[in-house]
Amino acid sequence: MAKVNDIGRSAVGAREDVSVFLQMLGSLFLALAGVLRRPRSLRLTSLVYQLYRVGWQAIPIVVLITFLIGAIIAQQGFFHFRKFGADSYVVDMVGILVLRELGVLIVAIMVAGRSGSAYTAELGSMKMREEIDALSTMGLDPVEVLILPRIIALVCALPILSFIGSMAALYGGGLVAQIYGDMGPAIYIARLHDAVSVTSFKVGIIKAPFMALAIGIVACSEGLRVKGSAESLGKQTTTSVVKSIFLVIVLDGLFAVFFASIGM
Amino acid sequence: MQQAAPQFAIRVSDLVVGFGRQVVIDHLSLHVRRGEILGLVGASGGGKTVLMRTIIGLIPRRSGEIEVMGAAIGRSEDRSTQNAAGRWGILFQQGALFSSLTVRQNIQFPLRENLVLSEALMDEIATAKLEMVGLLPEDGDKFPSELSGGMTKRVALARALALDPAIVFLDEPTSGLDPIAAGDFDALIKTLQKTLGLTVFMVTHDLASLNTVCDRVAALADGKIVAIGPMRELLQSEHPWVRAYFHGKRSLMLQPKAS
Numbered sequence: 085m086a087k088v089n090d091i092g093r094s095a096v097g098a099r100e101d102v103s104v105f106l107q108m109l110g111s112l113f114l115a116l117a118g119v120l121r122r123p124r125s126l127r128l129t130s131l132v133y134q135l136y137r138v139g140w141q142a143i144p145i146v147v148l149i150t151f152l153i154g155a156i157i158a159q160q161g162f163f164h165f166r167k168f169g170a171d172s173y174v175v176d177m178v179g180i181l182v183l184r185e186l187g188v189l190i191v192a193i194m195v196a197g198r199s200g201s202a203y204t205a206e207l208g209s210m211k212m213r214e215e216i217d218a219l220s221t222m223g224l225d226p227v228e229v230l231i232l233p234r235i236i237a238l239v240c241a242l243p244i245l246s247f248i249g250s251m252a253a254l255y256g257g258g259l260v261a262q263i264y265g266d267m268g269p270a271i272y273i274a275r276l277h278d279a280v281s282v283t284s285f286k287v288g289i290i291k292a293p294f295m296a297l298a299i300g301i302v303a304c305s306e307g308l309r310v311k312g313s314a315e316s317l318g319k320q321t322t323t324s325v326v327k328s329i330f331l332v333i334v335l336d337g338l339f340a341v342f343f344a345s346i347g348m
Numbered sequence: 349m350q351q352a353a354p355q356f357a358i359r360v361s362d363l364v365v366g367f368g369r370q371v372v373i374d375h376l377s378l379h380v381r382r383g384e385i386l387g388l389v390g391a392s393g394g395g396k397t398v399l400m401r402t403i404i405g406l407i408p409r410r411s412g413e414i415e416v417m418g419a420a421i422g423r424s425e426d427r428s429t430q431n432a433a434g435r436w437g438i439l440f441q442q443g444a445l446f447s448s449l450t451v452r453q454n455i456q457f458p459l460r461e462n463l464v465l466s467e468a469l470m471d472e473i474a475t476a477k478l479e480m481v482g483l484l485p486e487d488g489d490k491f492p493s494e495l496s497g498g499m500t501k502r503v504a505l506a507r508a509l510a511l512d513p514a515i516v517f518l519d520e521p522t523s524g525l526d527p528i529a530a531g532d533f534d535a536l537i538k539t540l541q542k543t544l545g546l547t548v549f550m551v552t553h554d555l556a557s558l559n560t561v562c563d564r565v566a567a568l569a570d571g572k573i574v575a576i577g578p579m580r581e582l583l584q585s586e587h588p589w590v591r592a593y594f595h596g597k598r599s600l601m602l603q604p605k606a607s
Binding site for chain 1: 401404405406436438440441442443444445446447457458461462
Protein backbone atom coordinates (compact mmCIF):
# COMPACT_ATOMS: atom_id res chain seq x y z
CA MET A 85 0.00 0.00 0.00
CA ALA A 86 2.86 2.33 0.88
CA LYS A 87 4.38 1.62 -2.55
CA VAL A 88 1.18 2.63 -4.31
CA ASN A 89 1.10 5.76 -2.19
CA ASP A 90 4.67 6.62 -3.21
CA ILE A 91 3.93 6.10 -6.89
CA GLY A 92 0.92 8.39 -6.59
CA ARG A 93 2.95 11.04 -4.84
CA SER A 94 5.74 11.02 -7.38
CA ALA A 95 3.19 11.17 -10.21
CA VAL A 96 1.66 14.28 -8.63
CA GLY A 97 5.16 15.66 -8.10
CA ALA A 98 6.07 15.06 -11.74
CA ARG A 99 2.91 16.80 -12.90
CA GLU A 100 3.77 19.77 -10.70
CA ASP A 101 7.31 19.86 -12.14
CA VAL A 102 5.92 19.99 -15.67
CA SER A 103 3.49 22.76 -14.80
CA VAL A 104 6.22 24.78 -13.05
CA PHE A 105 8.44 24.37 -16.12
CA LEU A 106 5.68 25.48 -18.47
CA GLN A 107 4.77 28.42 -16.23
CA MET A 108 8.35 29.62 -16.23
CA LEU A 109 8.57 29.16 -20.01
CA GLY A 110 5.39 31.19 -20.41
CA SER A 111 6.44 34.06 -18.18
CA LEU A 112 9.84 34.04 -19.84
CA PHE A 113 8.25 34.52 -23.26
CA LEU A 114 5.98 37.23 -21.86
CA ALA A 115 9.02 39.05 -20.50
CA LEU A 116 10.82 38.53 -23.80
CA ALA A 117 7.85 39.99 -25.68
CA GLY A 118 7.92 42.96 -23.34
CA VAL A 119 11.61 43.48 -24.03
CA LEU A 120 11.10 43.18 -27.78
CA ARG A 121 8.43 45.87 -27.59
CA ARG A 122 10.63 48.16 -25.51
CA PRO A 123 14.24 47.15 -26.23
CA ARG A 124 15.48 49.71 -23.71
CA SER A 125 13.99 47.70 -20.85
CA LEU A 126 16.51 44.89 -21.44
CA ARG A 127 18.94 44.69 -18.51
CA LEU A 128 22.09 45.10 -20.58
CA THR A 129 24.50 45.40 -17.65
CA SER A 130 23.17 42.26 -16.09
CA LEU A 131 23.19 40.41 -19.42
CA VAL A 132 26.82 41.30 -20.10
CA TYR A 133 27.84 40.33 -16.59
CA GLN A 134 26.05 36.98 -16.84
CA LEU A 135 27.61 36.34 -20.25
CA TYR A 136 31.00 37.00 -18.73
CA ARG A 137 30.26 34.60 -15.90
CA VAL A 138 28.63 31.69 -17.69
CA GLY A 139 30.50 32.14 -20.98
CA TRP A 140 33.93 33.66 -20.65
CA GLN A 141 34.79 32.29 -17.22
CA ALA A 142 33.66 28.79 -18.20
CA ILE A 143 36.04 28.54 -21.15
CA PRO A 144 39.14 27.14 -19.35
CA ILE A 145 37.33 24.28 -17.64
CA VAL A 146 35.25 23.48 -20.73
CA VAL A 147 38.38 23.38 -22.88
CA LEU A 148 40.22 21.19 -20.40
CA ILE A 149 37.44 18.63 -19.99
CA THR A 150 36.52 18.37 -23.66
CA PHE A 151 40.19 18.14 -24.62
CA LEU A 152 40.58 15.19 -22.26
CA ILE A 153 37.38 13.54 -23.50
CA GLY A 154 38.54 13.88 -27.12
CA ALA A 155 41.91 12.42 -26.23
CA ILE A 156 40.38 9.50 -24.32
CA ILE A 157 38.00 8.59 -27.16
CA ALA A 158 40.84 8.68 -29.67
CA GLN A 159 43.08 6.58 -27.43
CA GLN A 160 40.37 3.96 -26.89
CA GLY A 161 39.62 4.03 -30.59
CA PHE A 162 43.21 3.35 -31.57
CA PHE A 163 43.52 0.64 -28.95
CA HIS A 164 40.54 -1.33 -30.23
CA PHE A 165 40.44 -0.43 -33.92
CA ARG A 166 44.06 -1.46 -34.29
CA LYS A 167 43.01 -5.08 -33.82
CA PHE A 168 41.11 -4.85 -37.08
CA GLY A 169 43.68 -2.65 -38.78
CA ALA A 170 41.09 0.09 -38.94
CA ASP A 171 43.29 2.77 -37.39
CA SER A 172 42.34 5.47 -39.83
CA TYR A 173 38.63 5.16 -38.98
CA VAL A 174 39.34 6.44 -35.48
CA VAL A 175 39.32 9.92 -36.96
CA ASP A 176 35.82 9.35 -38.36
CA MET A 177 34.63 8.15 -34.99
CA VAL A 178 36.17 11.02 -33.07
CA GLY A 179 34.97 13.64 -35.54
CA ILE A 180 31.39 12.48 -35.80
CA LEU A 181 30.98 11.59 -32.16
CA VAL A 182 32.39 14.88 -30.94
CA LEU A 183 30.63 17.15 -33.39
CA ARG A 184 27.23 15.47 -33.36
CA GLU A 185 26.84 14.35 -29.77
CA LEU A 186 29.60 14.55 -27.23
CA GLY A 187 30.81 18.11 -27.67
CA VAL A 188 27.46 19.69 -26.98
CA LEU A 189 26.35 17.07 -24.46
CA ILE A 190 29.47 17.27 -22.27
CA VAL A 191 29.46 21.06 -22.38
CA ALA A 192 25.74 21.23 -21.57
CA ILE A 193 26.19 18.90 -18.62
CA MET A 194 29.09 20.97 -17.35
CA VAL A 195 27.17 24.20 -17.77
CA ALA A 196 24.22 22.66 -15.91
CA GLY A 197 26.52 21.76 -13.03
CA ARG A 198 28.47 24.97 -13.08
CA SER A 199 26.08 27.76 -14.05
CA GLY A 200 22.69 26.14 -13.49
CA SER A 201 23.52 25.41 -9.88
CA ALA A 202 24.84 28.96 -9.45
CA TYR A 203 21.58 30.37 -10.82
CA THR A 204 19.51 28.23 -8.47
CA ALA A 205 21.61 29.11 -5.45
CA GLU A 206 21.61 32.84 -6.25
CA LEU A 207 17.90 33.10 -6.91
CA GLY A 208 17.17 30.84 -3.96
CA SER A 209 19.14 32.96 -1.53
CA MET A 210 17.56 36.10 -2.98
CA LYS A 211 14.19 34.48 -2.40
CA MET A 212 15.16 33.58 1.17
CA ARG A 213 16.29 37.11 1.90
CA GLU A 214 13.00 38.48 0.50
CA GLU A 215 14.92 40.36 -2.20
CA ILE A 216 12.62 38.96 -4.86
CA ASP A 217 9.55 40.07 -2.90
CA ALA A 218 11.12 43.50 -2.52
CA LEU A 219 11.49 43.64 -6.30
CA SER A 220 7.86 42.76 -6.93
CA THR A 221 6.62 45.24 -4.37
CA MET A 222 8.59 47.94 -6.20
CA GLY A 223 6.45 47.15 -9.22
CA LEU A 224 9.16 45.21 -11.07
CA ASP A 225 8.85 41.79 -12.61
CA PRO A 226 11.52 39.45 -11.19
CA VAL A 227 11.36 37.37 -14.37
CA GLU A 228 12.26 40.40 -16.48
CA VAL A 229 14.89 41.77 -14.11
CA LEU A 230 16.61 38.63 -12.86
CA ILE A 231 15.70 35.62 -14.95
CA LEU A 232 15.53 36.88 -18.53
CA PRO A 233 19.13 38.21 -18.62
CA ARG A 234 20.39 34.98 -17.06
CA ILE A 235 18.63 32.73 -19.54
CA ILE A 236 19.51 34.87 -22.57
CA ALA A 237 23.15 34.76 -21.43
CA LEU A 238 22.97 30.98 -21.16
CA VAL A 239 21.31 30.59 -24.58
CA CYS A 240 24.05 32.74 -26.15
CA ALA A 241 26.93 31.17 -24.24
CA LEU A 242 26.18 27.47 -24.65
CA PRO A 243 26.52 27.31 -28.49
CA ILE A 244 29.78 29.24 -28.28
CA LEU A 245 31.08 27.01 -25.50
CA SER A 246 29.99 23.92 -27.45
CA PHE A 247 31.91 25.11 -30.47
CA ILE A 248 35.02 25.81 -28.41
CA GLY A 249 34.60 22.50 -26.62
CA SER A 250 34.24 20.55 -29.86
CA MET A 251 37.38 22.16 -31.24
CA ALA A 252 39.27 21.30 -28.06
CA ALA A 253 38.06 17.69 -28.26
CA LEU A 254 39.17 17.41 -31.89
CA TYR A 255 42.52 18.86 -30.91
CA GLY A 256 42.83 16.33 -28.11
CA GLY A 257 41.99 13.54 -30.56
CA GLY A 258 44.57 14.85 -32.99
CA LEU A 259 47.25 14.97 -30.35
CA VAL A 260 46.59 11.36 -29.37
CA ALA A 261 46.56 10.39 -33.03
CA GLN A 262 50.04 11.79 -33.39
CA ILE A 263 51.53 10.39 -30.18
CA TYR A 264 49.69 7.11 -29.90
CA GLY A 265 48.60 6.36 -33.44
CA ASP A 266 51.58 7.70 -35.42
CA MET A 267 49.25 9.80 -37.51
CA GLY A 268 50.59 13.24 -38.39
CA PRO A 269 48.50 16.38 -38.13
CA ALA A 270 48.23 16.72 -41.90
CA ILE A 271 46.78 13.21 -42.30
CA TYR A 272 44.50 13.72 -39.27
CA ILE A 273 43.09 16.91 -40.73
CA ALA A 274 42.71 15.41 -44.18
CA ARG A 275 40.88 12.37 -42.70
CA LEU A 276 38.71 14.68 -40.63
CA HIS A 277 37.91 16.69 -43.72
CA ASP A 278 36.66 13.55 -45.45
CA ALA A 279 34.84 12.14 -42.46
CA VAL A 280 32.78 15.02 -41.15
CA SER A 281 30.56 17.43 -42.99
CA VAL A 282 28.98 20.71 -42.08
CA THR A 283 25.84 18.68 -41.33
CA SER A 284 27.47 16.92 -38.37
CA PHE A 285 28.50 20.27 -37.00
CA LYS A 286 25.03 21.75 -37.53
CA VAL A 287 23.35 18.77 -35.90
CA GLY A 288 25.47 19.30 -32.83
CA ILE A 289 25.32 23.04 -32.48
CA ILE A 290 21.60 23.40 -33.16
CA LYS A 291 20.87 21.48 -29.98
CA ALA A 292 22.83 23.87 -27.80
CA PRO A 293 20.32 26.75 -27.46
CA PHE A 294 17.50 24.34 -26.63
CA MET A 295 19.58 22.65 -23.97
CA ALA A 296 20.55 26.06 -22.60
CA LEU A 297 16.89 27.05 -22.41
CA ALA A 298 16.03 23.86 -20.55
CA ILE A 299 18.93 24.31 -18.11
CA GLY A 300 18.07 27.95 -17.51
CA ILE A 301 14.38 27.37 -16.95
CA VAL A 302 14.95 24.46 -14.58
CA ALA A 303 17.65 26.36 -12.67
CA CYS A 304 15.60 29.53 -12.28
CA SER A 305 12.30 27.87 -11.42
CA GLU A 306 14.00 25.65 -8.83
CA GLY A 307 15.61 28.76 -7.38
CA LEU A 308 12.22 30.41 -6.99
CA ARG A 309 10.88 27.29 -5.27
CA VAL A 310 13.30 27.68 -2.37
CA LYS A 311 11.48 28.06 0.92
CA GLY A 312 12.86 29.92 3.90
CA SER A 313 15.51 27.45 5.08
CA ALA A 314 19.13 26.77 4.18
CA GLU A 315 18.28 23.09 3.86
CA SER A 316 15.73 23.85 1.18
CA LEU A 317 18.32 25.91 -0.70
CA GLY A 318 20.68 22.94 -0.79
CA LYS A 319 17.90 20.57 -1.78
CA GLN A 320 16.65 22.74 -4.63
CA THR A 321 20.19 23.25 -5.94
CA THR A 322 20.71 19.50 -6.06
CA THR A 323 17.30 19.01 -7.68
CA SER A 324 18.11 21.68 -10.22
CA VAL A 325 21.36 20.03 -11.32
CA VAL A 326 19.90 16.53 -11.43
CA LYS A 327 16.82 17.64 -13.34
CA SER A 328 18.65 19.78 -15.85
CA ILE A 329 21.19 17.04 -16.63
CA PHE A 330 18.31 14.60 -17.03
CA LEU A 331 16.49 17.01 -19.34
CA VAL A 332 19.64 17.66 -21.38
CA ILE A 333 20.08 13.95 -22.01
CA VAL A 334 16.39 13.44 -22.82
CA LEU A 335 16.54 16.37 -25.25
CA ASP A 336 19.62 14.89 -26.86
CA GLY A 337 17.76 11.62 -27.34
CA LEU A 338 14.75 13.37 -28.85
CA PHE A 339 16.99 15.30 -31.22
CA ALA A 340 18.71 12.06 -32.24
CA VAL A 341 15.35 10.55 -33.15
CA PHE A 342 14.35 13.74 -34.95
CA PHE A 343 17.55 13.99 -36.99
CA ALA A 344 17.41 10.30 -37.85
CA SER A 345 13.88 10.70 -39.16
CA ILE A 346 14.73 13.70 -41.34
CA GLY A 347 17.89 11.97 -42.50
CA MET A 348 20.47 14.41 -41.19
CA MET B 349 -2.28 67.51 -5.05
CA GLN B 350 -4.58 65.65 -2.69
CA GLN B 351 -7.74 65.50 -4.75
CA ALA B 352 -10.58 64.21 -2.58
CA ALA B 353 -8.13 62.34 -0.44
CA PRO B 354 -9.79 59.24 1.00
CA GLN B 355 -10.09 59.21 4.74
CA PHE B 356 -8.52 55.79 4.97
CA ALA B 357 -5.08 54.94 3.67
CA ILE B 358 -5.73 51.22 3.70
CA ARG B 359 -9.13 49.55 3.63
CA VAL B 360 -9.31 45.81 3.99
CA SER B 361 -12.75 44.26 4.00
CA ASP B 362 -13.85 40.68 4.44
CA LEU B 363 -10.43 39.30 3.55
CA VAL B 364 -9.86 35.53 3.46
CA VAL B 365 -6.40 34.09 2.94
CA GLY B 366 -5.44 30.45 3.26
CA PHE B 367 -2.90 27.88 2.20
CA GLY B 368 -4.27 24.47 1.31
CA ARG B 369 -6.81 23.51 3.95
CA GLN B 370 -5.53 25.99 6.49
CA VAL B 371 -7.27 29.36 6.70
CA VAL B 372 -4.90 31.99 8.07
CA ILE B 373 -6.94 35.16 7.64
CA ASP B 374 -10.64 34.59 8.19
CA HIS B 375 -13.05 37.34 7.04
CA LEU B 376 -10.86 40.11 8.34
CA SER B 377 -11.68 43.80 8.04
CA LEU B 378 -9.28 46.59 8.91
CA HIS B 379 -9.17 50.29 8.18
CA VAL B 380 -6.01 52.31 8.55
CA ARG B 381 -6.49 56.07 8.78
CA ARG B 382 -4.36 58.50 6.88
CA GLY B 383 -1.35 59.76 8.75
CA GLU B 384 -1.52 57.37 11.67
CA ILE B 385 0.91 54.76 12.90
CA LEU B 386 -0.95 51.51 13.26
CA GLY B 387 0.72 48.68 15.12
CA LEU B 388 -0.37 45.12 14.38
CA VAL B 389 0.20 42.51 17.05
CA GLY B 390 -0.60 38.84 17.03
CA ALA B 391 0.76 35.44 17.96
CA SER B 392 3.89 34.23 16.18
CA GLY B 393 2.72 32.39 13.09
CA GLY B 394 -0.70 33.93 13.57
CA GLY B 395 -0.81 35.65 10.21
CA LYS B 396 0.51 39.17 10.82
CA THR B 397 3.10 38.95 8.10
CA VAL B 398 0.64 37.10 5.89
CA LEU B 399 -1.82 39.98 6.28
CA MET B 400 0.85 42.53 5.41
CA ARG B 401 2.06 40.55 2.42
CA THR B 402 -1.50 40.10 1.20
CA ILE B 403 -2.11 43.85 1.37
CA ILE B 404 0.96 44.53 -0.76
CA GLY B 405 -0.09 41.86 -3.24
CA LEU B 406 2.53 39.19 -2.60
CA ILE B 407 0.11 36.54 -1.43
CA PRO B 408 -3.07 35.76 -3.39
CA ARG B 409 -6.29 36.01 -1.44
CA ARG B 410 -9.34 33.80 -1.58
CA SER B 411 -11.86 36.60 -1.28
CA GLY B 412 -12.30 40.13 0.01
CA GLU B 413 -11.34 43.61 -1.07
CA ILE B 414 -8.15 45.58 -0.44
CA GLU B 415 -7.79 49.27 -1.21
CA VAL B 416 -4.62 51.26 -0.71
CA MET B 417 -5.00 55.02 -1.10
CA GLY B 418 -8.30 54.46 -2.86
CA ALA B 419 -6.86 52.07 -5.47
CA ALA B 420 -7.87 48.43 -5.49
CA ILE B 421 -4.98 46.02 -5.12
CA GLY B 422 -4.78 42.82 -7.10
CA ARG B 423 -1.93 40.37 -7.34
CA SER B 424 1.65 41.57 -7.53
CA GLU B 425 1.80 40.91 -11.29
CA ASP B 426 -1.18 43.15 -12.01
CA ARG B 427 -0.62 46.52 -13.60
CA SER B 428 -2.81 48.29 -11.00
CA THR B 429 -0.76 46.86 -8.15
CA GLN B 430 2.45 47.84 -9.86
CA ASN B 431 1.17 51.39 -10.24
CA ALA B 432 0.36 51.41 -6.56
CA ALA B 433 3.93 50.38 -5.83
CA GLY B 434 5.10 53.97 -6.15
CA ARG B 435 2.82 54.92 -3.33
CA TRP B 436 4.21 52.58 -0.73
CA GLY B 437 7.53 51.70 0.75
CA ILE B 438 8.17 48.39 2.42
CA LEU B 439 10.68 47.44 5.06
CA PHE B 440 11.05 43.68 5.14
CA GLN B 441 11.95 41.80 8.28
CA GLN B 442 15.55 41.16 7.25
CA GLY B 443 15.87 44.32 5.21
CA ALA B 444 15.81 42.55 1.82
CA LEU B 445 18.53 44.83 0.51
CA PHE B 446 19.88 43.76 -2.87
CA SER B 447 23.13 42.11 -1.91
CA SER B 448 24.86 42.81 -5.21
CA LEU B 449 24.35 46.58 -4.94
CA THR B 450 25.94 49.09 -2.59
CA VAL B 451 23.86 50.95 -0.04
CA ARG B 452 23.68 53.99 -2.31
CA GLN B 453 22.64 51.90 -5.32
CA ASN B 454 20.04 50.18 -3.16
CA ILE B 455 18.48 53.50 -2.23
CA GLN B 456 18.67 54.70 -5.82
CA PHE B 457 17.18 51.50 -7.20
CA PRO B 458 13.49 52.55 -6.99
CA LEU B 459 14.40 55.97 -8.45
CA ARG B 460 16.36 54.46 -11.31
CA GLU B 461 13.51 52.12 -12.17
CA ASN B 462 10.68 54.62 -12.00
CA LEU B 463 12.10 58.01 -12.93
CA VAL B 464 14.57 59.52 -15.34
CA LEU B 465 17.04 61.50 -13.24
CA SER B 466 20.61 62.60 -13.67
CA GLU B 467 23.29 60.71 -11.74
CA ALA B 468 24.20 63.83 -9.76
CA LEU B 469 20.62 64.33 -8.63
CA MET B 470 20.25 60.68 -7.68
CA ASP B 471 23.44 60.84 -5.61
CA GLU B 472 22.06 63.90 -3.88
CA ILE B 473 18.76 62.17 -3.13
CA ALA B 474 20.56 59.09 -1.81
CA THR B 475 22.71 61.21 0.49
CA ALA B 476 19.64 63.07 1.72
CA LYS B 477 17.82 59.81 2.45
CA LEU B 478 20.87 58.45 4.26
CA GLU B 479 20.97 61.52 6.45
CA MET B 480 17.24 61.27 7.02
CA VAL B 481 17.65 57.83 8.59
CA GLY B 482 20.71 58.91 10.55
CA LEU B 483 23.52 57.40 8.49
CA LEU B 484 26.68 59.02 7.15
CA PRO B 485 27.18 59.64 3.43
CA GLU B 486 30.28 57.40 3.61
CA ASP B 487 28.06 54.47 4.49
CA GLY B 488 26.63 54.71 0.98
CA ASP B 489 29.58 52.87 -0.51
CA LYS B 490 29.29 49.85 1.74
CA PHE B 491 27.70 46.58 0.67
CA PRO B 492 24.75 45.13 2.60
CA SER B 493 26.93 42.30 3.90
CA GLU B 494 29.13 44.86 5.68
CA LEU B 495 26.27 46.43 7.65
CA SER B 496 25.12 45.71 11.18
CA GLY B 497 21.52 44.73 11.85
CA GLY B 498 20.49 48.21 12.88
CA MET B 499 22.17 49.82 9.89
CA THR B 500 20.53 47.30 7.54
CA LYS B 501 17.13 48.33 8.87
CA ARG B 502 17.97 52.00 8.49
CA VAL B 503 19.14 51.51 4.91
CA ALA B 504 16.04 49.45 4.16
CA LEU B 505 13.93 52.29 5.55
CA ALA B 506 15.84 54.80 3.44
CA ARG B 507 15.14 52.68 0.37
CA ALA B 508 11.47 52.36 1.35
CA LEU B 509 11.32 56.16 1.53
CA ALA B 510 13.20 56.72 -1.73
CA LEU B 511 10.12 57.56 -3.77
CA ASP B 512 8.52 59.61 -0.98
CA PRO B 513 5.64 57.16 -0.52
CA ALA B 514 2.44 57.97 1.33
CA ILE B 515 2.41 54.65 3.19
CA VAL B 516 5.22 52.67 4.75
CA PHE B 517 4.84 49.04 5.74
CA LEU B 518 7.24 47.89 8.42
CA ASP B 519 7.66 44.20 9.22
CA GLU B 520 9.07 43.89 12.73
CA PRO B 521 11.28 46.97 12.39
CA THR B 522 12.84 46.67 15.83
CA SER B 523 13.33 42.90 16.04
CA GLY B 524 16.95 41.96 16.53
CA LEU B 525 17.99 45.43 17.67
CA ASP B 526 19.32 46.25 21.11
CA PRO B 527 16.98 48.41 23.24
CA ILE B 528 18.90 51.61 22.48
CA ALA B 529 18.92 51.02 18.73
CA ALA B 530 15.28 49.96 18.87
CA GLY B 531 14.41 53.13 20.77
CA ASP B 532 16.29 55.23 18.22
CA PHE B 533 14.48 53.48 15.42
CA ASP B 534 11.10 54.13 17.07
CA ALA B 535 11.97 57.80 17.45
CA LEU B 536 13.06 57.89 13.82
CA ILE B 537 9.77 56.43 12.62
CA LYS B 538 7.81 58.88 14.77
CA THR B 539 9.81 61.85 13.47
CA LEU B 540 9.45 60.79 9.86
CA GLN B 541 5.74 60.24 10.28
CA LYS B 542 5.36 63.73 11.76
CA THR B 543 7.52 65.54 9.22
CA LEU B 544 6.47 63.66 6.08
CA GLY B 545 2.86 62.95 7.04
CA LEU B 546 3.37 59.23 6.43
CA THR B 547 0.89 56.53 7.18
CA VAL B 548 2.73 53.71 8.88
CA PHE B 549 1.54 50.10 9.06
CA MET B 550 3.79 48.31 11.49
CA VAL B 551 3.86 44.62 12.36
CA THR B 552 5.64 44.28 15.68
CA HIS B 553 6.11 42.32 18.86
CA ASP B 554 7.92 45.11 20.60
CA LEU B 555 5.70 46.27 23.46
CA ALA B 556 7.80 49.38 23.99
CA SER B 557 7.40 50.55 20.42
CA LEU B 558 3.69 49.77 20.53
CA ASN B 559 3.45 51.90 23.62
CA THR B 560 5.53 54.84 22.44
CA VAL B 561 5.00 55.27 18.71
CA CYS B 562 1.73 53.68 17.70
CA ASP B 563 -1.39 55.84 17.50
CA ARG B 564 -3.56 52.76 17.36
CA VAL B 565 -2.91 49.08 17.89
CA ALA B 566 -4.76 46.23 16.21
CA ALA B 567 -4.68 42.73 17.68
CA LEU B 568 -4.89 39.78 15.30
CA ALA B 569 -6.09 36.49 16.74
CA ASP B 570 -7.76 33.49 15.09
CA GLY B 571 -7.49 35.21 11.71
CA LYS B 572 -9.53 38.24 12.78
CA ILE B 573 -8.89 41.66 14.26
CA VAL B 574 -10.19 41.10 17.77
CA ALA B 575 -9.44 44.53 19.16
CA ILE B 576 -8.34 47.84 17.72
CA GLY B 577 -7.78 51.19 19.33
CA PRO B 578 -5.26 53.28 21.21
CA MET B 579 -2.97 51.37 23.55
CA ARG B 580 -4.88 52.25 26.72
CA GLU B 581 -8.11 50.86 25.25
CA LEU B 582 -6.40 47.64 24.29
CA LEU B 583 -5.06 47.27 27.80
CA GLN B 584 -8.66 47.21 28.99
CA SER B 585 -9.86 44.78 26.34
CA GLU B 586 -11.72 41.74 27.60
CA HIS B 587 -10.69 39.39 24.81
CA PRO B 588 -8.77 36.51 26.42
CA TRP B 589 -5.88 36.51 23.95
CA VAL B 590 -5.46 40.27 24.13
CA ARG B 591 -5.51 40.08 27.91
CA ALA B 592 -2.91 37.35 27.89
CA TYR B 593 -0.74 39.35 25.50
CA PHE B 594 -0.79 42.65 27.33
CA HIS B 595 -1.04 41.35 30.87
CA GLY B 596 1.51 38.56 30.67
CA LYS B 597 4.77 38.51 32.61
CA ARG B 598 6.66 40.36 29.87
CA SER B 599 4.08 43.14 29.74
CA LEU B 600 4.16 44.25 33.35
CA MET B 601 6.15 47.34 32.48
CA LEU B 602 3.10 48.70 30.68
CA GLN B 603 0.96 48.58 33.80
CA PRO B 604 0.82 51.53 36.16
CA LYS B 605 2.76 50.70 39.31
CA ALA B 606 0.35 49.48 41.94
CA SER B 607 2.39 50.77 44.86
